[in-house]
Amino acid sequence: MTNLVPPPATSGKSLLERVEDALLPLINLVFLLLMFFIVAGQLANEPLPELPGAAASGQEQTPDADLKVTEGGGWLAGASSVDEQTLLASLPEPGAGQPLRVAAAESVTMAELERLFRILERGGYKDVLLLTEPGP
Known part of the structure; x- marks a missing residue:
């Protein structure tokens, strides 16, 4: 019988x-x-x-927001403080072409934000934009 495969050339x-x-x-x-x-x-x-667009100086800018959540968990709509009963009346109408812009202080907990977002959801706000600032 002959081999079909030749042996390797090893040199x-x-x-x-x-x-x-x-x-x-x-x-x-x-x-x-x-x-x-x-x-x-x-x-x-x-x-x-x-x-481009980065702040050259170390000045902090407050974000342009419809609603601000303060460090104590309070809410500011414009310059006035609002509570749960007057919150929805002081905000722009939901679905007005722009999302609702919410700025929160650094120390605000996720539980406080979740409570706020549930109130906003019940009020008809489907698009909410949470504004953040880059860290140092």
């Missing part, structure tokens, strides 16, 4: 030597990529430019 090398020869180009490629990223990282040590 006198063992299997381990042939595997090492096949890995050498891969090792060279990894080394070249490593060198490229080291050099590219050294070339770009300039600081990133300021983003």
Whole structure:
């Protein structure tokens, strides 16, 4: 019976030597990529430019919101303080083309926000935008 597959041409090398020869180009490629990223990282040590619209000074701006939630959990619609009974009457009509913008103080808990959002949902507000400020 004859062999259908010819024996591998070994050229006198063992299997381990042939595997090492096949890995050498891969090792060279990894080394070249490593060198490229080291050099590219050294070339770009300039600081990133300021983003357009970013505040150059450290002044804080109050967000333009329809409703503000204060640190104690109180609500401000415009400049006046409102309670649960007068909240919906002091806000713009729901579905007026824009979402209701709500700004909350940093210390307001999620439970307080959830209570507010449930009241707003019962009042017909389906689109509510929670305004946030980036941290330092």
